[in-house]
Amino acid sequence: MILINDQFIKRNQDTHIDIEDRGYQFGDGIYEVVRVYQGKTFRLDDHLDRFERSAKEIFMELPFSKTETKLKITQLIEMNNLQDGIVYFQVTRGVAPRTHAFPQNAKPVLTAYTKKSPRPIDQFKNGIKVVTVEDIRWLRCDIKSLNLLGNVLAKQYAHEHQAEEAIQIRDNTVTEGSSSNFYIVENGKIYTHPADHFILRGITRIVVEEIANKLGIPFIEKLFSVKDVYRADEAFISSTTAEITPVIQVNDKVIGNGPGPIVRAIQEEFQKLI
Ligand code: PDD
The missing domain is CATH 3.30.470.10 (Aminotransferase class 4, branched-chain amino acid transferase, N-terminal domain)
Known part of the structure; x- marks a missing residue:
């Protein structure tokens, strides 16, 4: 029905x-x-x-x-x-x-x-590869609008490059995935783009912040570049369907040593909530 x-x-x-x-x-x-x-x-x-x-x-x-x-x-x-x-x-x-x-x-x-739809358990366990693309979307990405052409083109680009997600870059700054929010971890702290007009404030992102607070992991909203991503200890995405998925490779650069301890801790807490 x-x-x-x-x-x-x-x-x-x-x-x-x-x-x-x-x-x-x-x-x-x-x-x-x-x-x-x-x-x-x-x-x-x-x-x-x-x-x-x-x-x-x-x-x-x-x-x-x-x-x-x-x-x-x-x-x-x-x-x-x-x-x-x-x-x-x-x-x-x-x-x-x-x-x-x-x-x-x-x-x-x-x-x-x-x-x-089944949960993508393999991806939760093993992580995914992502590629970067220019963020060509409009300036009100905070609205969950039916206009998804920018997101569609970004995801298609990812799939044509054997990647699961496209991480979008605007003015040298990482905004978010084509259908997910994006995070890096450095020195035990989580960094993500501020929830302004350039990204969608994901519901899963709210949950990630709550979990980080519970675990005493600093959750910092700050602009960062692809160079910062390459240097990160860990990276991950979140969304309703991807839940908390580790990112193990960005373009040709391997991030950390596979899924790291912070993303595992967030995943573990997330699992308790569902
Ligand atoms: N997408 N950013 C974008 C551009 C998104 O399309 C989504 C979700 C998110 C994560 O939001 P949430 O945690 O509330 O799912 C971030 C959905 C799943 C979709 O369009 O299929």
């Missing part, structure tokens, strides 16, 4: 997305991806708070309150009997004759679906 506004319907049956839906034509909308572990959502409230913030930043009214959306998302998971996977939901500005400015009478369109 999938959700369209307040209707639960079968996928591929009675599904209708208008050709002039603004999400389809302009990417004019916002989304969230939430992890489900053993039938339970992980940090759904945080995702819904970010969803509301994204909507506000693009001057879009959401069709349902936070409580109503939460109920619908939870119902969808139950209906589909999803145990381990993700729930995706988005809201577009609605359907109207195509013109760039906001339409007068369009009603926002909510859609949601669930997908089974």
Whole structure:
């Protein structure tokens, strides 16, 4: 089953997305991806708070309150009997004759679906290779917008270079992955890009900060360059789907000696939360 506004319907049956839906034509909308572990959502409230913030930043009214959306998302998971996977939901500005400015009478369109997906355990254990790419995205990467072309091109570049993720560089500064946040560890301290307009404030990033605080590991928001990454003791990424994944190679440079003690400690604590 999938959700369209307040209707639960079968996928591929009675599904209708208008050709002039603004999400389809302009990417004019916002989304969230939430992890489900053993039938339970992980940090759904945080995702819904970010969803509301994204909507506000693009001057879009959401069709349902936070409580109503939460109920619908939870119902969808139950209906589909999803145990381990993700729930995706988005809201577009609605359907109207195509013109760039906001339409007068369009009603926002909510859609949601669930997908089974196993946790990438091998990558958690062994780590991944990443490559760097220029960050060509717009200047409001803090909004979880449907416009993902910059991210799509970055991830494609990574895959064409036998890497799992692309780490984006803006003005000689490492911002974030194409679909993840990025961190380095030096002398027992975690460094990551400040949560400003140049990155998405990941929900998993919030969890990483909480874990670091609990373990007494300094969590420092600071700009750093690719040179700093090459010198780092450890590196890792975080996201809803990648959780906490060690990075063992950046371009041709091997980082540390495989997954290091700080990333292992964060992973261990993360595991206790799910
Ligand atoms: N992506 N940065 C970007 C650009 C992202 O797209 C994501 C998540 C993150 C991490 O955010 P979170 O911890 O809240 O998942 C950071 C999701 C998973 C996606 O688009 O599939």
